[in-house]
Amino acid sequence: MTLLWDADRGAADRYNYAVGGDINRHDSSVALMRDLEDSPRENLVIIGPDIDMQSACDLSEAVRVHRAEVGVLLLRRRLDVSLLGQALRAGVREVLTADDLTGLADAVRRSRELSQKMAGQHDQAVQDGKVITVFSAKGGVGKTTFSTNLSAYLASTGARVLVVDLDLAFGDVGISLQMLPQNSIIDLVQMAGHLDEQGLQQIVTHHESGLDAACAPAEPSDADRIPGTIIAELLKVAKRSYDFIVVDTPPAFTEHVLAAFDNSDLLVLIATLDIPAVKNLRLTLDTLDLLGSPKEDRVVVLNRSDAKVGLRSEDVVAVIKQDIAVMVPNSQAVPASVNRGVPIVLDEPKHPVSIAMRELADQFLRPVAGDATRAEGRERRGSDESTRRRILSWGGRR
Structure with a gap:
């Protein structure tokens, strides 16, 4: 402006x-x-x-x-x-x-x-915003719900928040918030190499909650035209304008997701109480180790944690060998809020799901903004190119 x-x-x-x-x-x-x-x-x-x-x-x-x-x-x-x-x-x-x-x-x-x-x-x-990437190698675990609700809650506290939809082929951030974006991430391609804050503002969509959204393209075929380098450029520029950049991801290790990992201050890893989700979470943790991602930059969240499906949270901990930071209960109010296009954390702030979402944000996301040591640690992060190629070669298999 x-x-x-x-x-x-x-x-x-x-x-x-x-x-x-x-x-x-x-x-x-x-x-x-x-x-x-x-x-x-x-x-x-x-x-x-x-x-x-x-x-x-x-x-x-x-x-x-x-x-x-x-x-x-x-x-x-x-x-x-x-x-x-x-x-x-x-x-x-x-x-x-x-x-x-x-x-x-x-x-x-x-x-x-x-x-x-x-x-x-x-x-x-002052302008060094923090990147929070929400990821699961399995679809249907609630990544978009977490991304939009965490973003809306952070925005309600007065923070400047951008949610980025990296599910470039089938992203649902825009429709989940009932937004009608005029532009999307595909419009950044023409700015590659010289993207600035003004250019970024031309493609974001403002939501009534106060957050901004960089939405996925309307056409799935456009996903192939977006290089991973423009995602890295997008996140670096966004950090100069926003306090938090929350990245929603597809259930795969794409070049765009790896670019988000490289630029993230915190990874929120979502799992549910089913064997495929737990297995994929274990594989995700192993993959992050290969990428050189610090263990202290990961937060595991168990969604629908009270579902009676024969698997317990203790079983998940035993498999992944890592504590679960936050457990979010199951509720039909969540899909109902998605259908209304209103984040449940704002629509029903006293709901147990909303309380768990705020706990996640207050205990793990907001403290990241005051941790100057994470940027230094991220500069040391990295893996060799052959490892990245190997991960990309099977990133879409799940």
């Missing part, structure tokens, strides 16, 4: 292409400064050509004092030497003619690059 001070109601549409993202127009400097105070990650202000020169300089000086990393670009009908001098003394980064949209686009790029450099390591730490 770029902040624009311009009395012309059509100004935002006129400059939108050059700026390359959404523009929030204000009629007064007071309103703009208020918006800037509420937008700690905003780094660009544009002042329209018809704003009084002294008022424009006063705003630029105020921005320089309160948010030195924010760039101010000034548009004028015509340029002269005295005007340029006055603007530069007030802290304006560049002055351009209002009809030079190409020049404006270049100035926007230069200003944002400078702002990122000025932000330095401190702001980078």
Whole structure:
């Protein structure tokens, strides 16, 4: 989002292409400064050509004092030497003619690059969101339900949350939240190699709960056109805009899933009380060991834990040789909430399933945001290429 001070109601549409993202127009400097105070990650202000020169300089000086990393670009009908001098003394980064949209686009790029450099390591730490990947090598265990509910709950606490649907062929995040996305992850392909925060915002869909969603493509065939590298790029860029990125996954070790594993701070592994799910969980843990994933970055969750099917939670622990962090009870209220498109954690907060979901988020997900040591550990993570190829060769078998 770029902040624009311009009395012309059509100004935002006129400059939108050059700026390359959404523009929030204000009629007064007071309103703009208020918006800037509420937008700690905003780094660009544009002042329209018809704003009084002294008022424009006063705003630029105020921005320089309160948010030195924010760039101010000034548009004028015509340029002269005295005007340029006055603007530069007030802290304006560049002055351009209002009809030079190409020049404006270049100035926007230069200003944002400078702002990122000025932000330095401190702001980078502030912007370092955490990636939580929800995975099971067996379908039907509730991954999407967990991903959407955990995301909705984290968003309800005031966190900035993005849920990413990596089931690129048959993803259900959008329909589970009753969203109608206009764009999806397939639209990132054209931005590969130069994806930025503005580009990411163009493909996400906002949900009424406060979370954003990067949805799977509408056409299953599009999944093959999405390289794993763009997923890694997506997650790295998202960490600069969101506190939490929750990744929903397909039940297979695809290149996209491996990219998510490589960039994850925590893996939430879902199982149910049936032998195929437990067997696949055991194989998943072995595969993560091969990939070099730290054991302390994994959380095992038993879904439908009270189902009377002849298998107990103790049996699961004996097989996987790892404790179960959270047990989520079985309930018909869960599929009912999915059919309504409302996360149960918000719709029925006192329900036992909702309580278990919040326990998972509060005890294991939210503390990750304050753990600076995980990033260092993730940098040491990795496996040789032959191992990854071998995993990908049988990743779809289950």
